[in-house]
Amino acid sequence: MTLLQTFMVVALPITGMCYAILGALKLPLADRLQLNEAKVGGLVSAFGLMVGPIILAAGFLTDALGRKGIMVAGALLVMTSLLLLSRTRRYGTALLAVAMLSAGWAAMINVANVLMYMAYDSVFMATNQLDALFGLGAFLTPVLVTPLLRRFGFSWGVSFFGALAAIPAVFALFVNMEALPSGDSAVLLTFRELISDPVMWLCGLSLMLWAPLESSTAAWTTTFVTKVSPAGEAEARAKRIAGLTLSGFWLGFMASRIVAAVIYHNFDNIPEVESARYVHIVIACLAIATVTVIVKSRSRKLTIGAILFAGLIYGPFFPNLMALLLSHFPVEVHGRAVGVLFACASVGWTVIPLVIGTVAKRTSINRGFVVAIVDGVLLLVVVVAHLIYAAS
Numbered sequence: 001m002t003l004l005q006t007f008m009v010v011a012l013p014i015t016g017m018c019y020a021i022l023g024a025l026k027l028p029l030a031d032r033l034q035l036n037e038a039k040v041g042g043l044v045s046a047f048g049l050m051v052g053p054i055i056l057a058a059g060f061l062t063d064a065l066g067r068k069g070i071m072v073a074g075a076l077l078v079m080t081s082l083l084l085l086s087r088t089r090r091y092g093t094a095l096l097a098v099a100m101l102s103a104g105w106a107a108m109i110n111v112a113n114v115l116m117y118m119a120y121d122s123v124f125m126a127t128n129q130l131d132a133l134f135g136l137g138a139f140l141t142p143v144l145v146t147p148l149l150r151r152f153g154f155s156w157g158v159s160f161f162g163a164l165a166a167i168p169a170v171f172a173l174f175v176n177m178e179a180l181p182s183g184d185s186a187v188l189l190t191f192r193e194l195i196s197d198p199v200m201w202l203c204g205l206s207l208m209l210w211a212p213l214e215s216s217t218a219a220w221t222t223t224f225v226t227k228v229s230p231a232g233e234a235e236a237r238a239k240r241i242a243g244l245t246l247s248g249f250w251l252g253f254m255a256s257r258i259v260a261a262v263i264y265h266n267f268d269n270i271p272e273v274e275s276a277r278y279v280h281i282v283i284a285c286l287a288i289a290t291v292t293v294i295v296k297s298r299s300r301k302l303t304i305g306a307i308l309f310a311g312l313i314y315g316p317f318f319p320n321l322m323a324l325l326l327s328h329f330p331v332e333v334h335g336r337a338v339g340v341l342f343a344c345a346s347v348g349w350t351v352i353p354l355v356i357g358t359v360a361k362r363t364s365i366n367r368g369f370v371v372a373i374v375d376g377v378l379l380l381v382v383v384v385a386h387l388i389y390a391a392s
Contacts, residue, residue, distance in 0.1 A: 005119050007175045008112070011071075011168040012130050016137025017217035018078055018105040020250060022047055022098065023219045025085075025358050027226075027239060028149055033091055036052060037223075037365060041357015045350045046095050047102040051268060052346030055106035059339020065333065067177040074107025075169035078135055082162030086155045106342065108168070114334045115177060115328045122264055124272040127319035127326075129261035135254030135315065138218075142246045149388045171190045185284035194333055195340060196339055201388040203325045204344030206280070207318070211345040212352035214314050216372055217294075219353065221246045221307050245304050252311030260316040273327065275392060276320035280383040284314045288376040295369045348375070 022043060030040055058070050081100035088094050093153075120126035141161070147259035148157035194200060228320060261267045290313065293306040322338075352375055360368030 002119075005176070006114065007168070008115060008130050009133060009170050010171055011108070011112060011331045012133035013076070013137030013140070014078075015105060015108050016134040017138075017141045017161060017164065017238050018094060018101060018108070019134070019215075020138035020141040021082070021145075022366070023215075023221065023246060024145040024243075025158065027221060027222055027242075028145075028154060029085075029094065033089070033094060034153055035091065037368075038357045038361040040219075041353050041355075041360070043094065043098050044215065044353035046098040047349065048217075049346065050099045050102040051106045051349060052198040052343040054103040055103055055342040056109050056336075056339040057108040059335040059337070062110055062335030062339075067114060067335075067357050068172055068175070070107050070391055071111040071172045071177070071260055072169045073108075074104045074174070075165050075167075075201045076110070077101075077104030078108065079162045079169070080104075080164040082158055082165065086158035086162065093263055100312060104165075108149075110305065110335060110338050112176070113326075113338045116322070117331060117334060118177075122272070123327050124276065124320065124323040125261050125264040125330070127323040128257045128264060130315060131319040131322075132254050132257035132261060134316075135250055139247055139250035139254050142243050142250070142304060146240070146243050147158070150199055150241045159239060190333070191333075191336060194329070194336055197328075198342060198389055199325075199328050199386075200337065201344075202389060203321055204341055205382045206321055206379065207341055208348040208388065209375055210317055210321070210348075211346040213291070213372055213375050213379065214318075215349060216353050216369075217291065217310055217314070218246065218249060219363060220356075220369070221249055224294055224303055225300065225308070227365065228298060229304050230300070241300075241304075245307055248304075248308045249271075249311035252308055254296060256312050256315030257319055260319065262288070273324060274390070276324055276347065277387045279316060279320055281380070281387065283313050283317050284376060284380040284383050288380065291369065291372050295366050295373065362379060 022344070026040060026043075029035070029043075035043075058074070062070050077100055081097045081104060084100065085094060085097035088097060116126045116130050117123055119130065145157065148160055151157075152160070222239070222242035222245070225245045226238045229238040264270065289308070290306050290310045294303060294310070297303040297306060322341075325337055325341055326334060352371060356368040356371050358368075359371060
């Protein structure tokens, strides 16, 4: 294993922790700050709000100035944000901490995704394998949150996760992160040419619709499970089962990415680009059906089963989308391409969870999640359009 591959093995779980920690802390944070569903939706949206501008800026800086400084700065910002969140007693301060968390995560994730193209020979295998490590971090986060908060309290428990972010910041100082240029002047693109490419916008629209579907399912998993708990069950038991379900969601998320990576590694004759587009269509169809079951279910067993299945089917969507993007553009503009991709995603991250939370406040979380079903239908339209464009 090269030093770069070792760094990716260390850094990707930390980025997964950043992505999952808000969902894992949702219930204890809501209890601590006395938040309703609309304010919870505001926190989820605050995470998405900063991703767009920061990751776009990070993309330019990554391509122009280098990757190491952006990775270190992002990791340190994540550490600071979690230390702030660990001690806040006010909703406004929590919003600031979440915004800082998303900004730091955006910087780290821009560099991490660009480095995937360098780490292994097959970009489709690399994105699925390394994003499985991202899923590992997301899976372990809710597993660790409950015992850490119970043993050490909210402040010290959350501070532990902040301290973990210092690890990639230090490790990055010793890793060569700069790619060799493509060497072909014909493939060099200006930013204007980059954003004029239909593939850029098809990928961007796909992630804009996919990201909130994935993050909202994770963020409200514990709510859905506790809502259908049997009458008279102890609150502590209901919350424990909800937390285990969220961990199971991320475990399935990680496992499906490992399976995809193994398939791409062992079957060289698979047409990777073409197969990824068909996989996206299948996942979009299954996601619509699964979220519908979650919304309609009144049984805890059925709700848990649907959420666990969602984790399994959600896993490969993003790695395949990232591989499609990186394989389409030259390495010199990968930072900007990833920045534009996540800038599009931030629109969905910001708007859709906020709408879900607002509708849930006025009616119920089940009705609020009808918004997620509509989002899934729009996603299906976009991924079908991507396949049609590629075939034309």
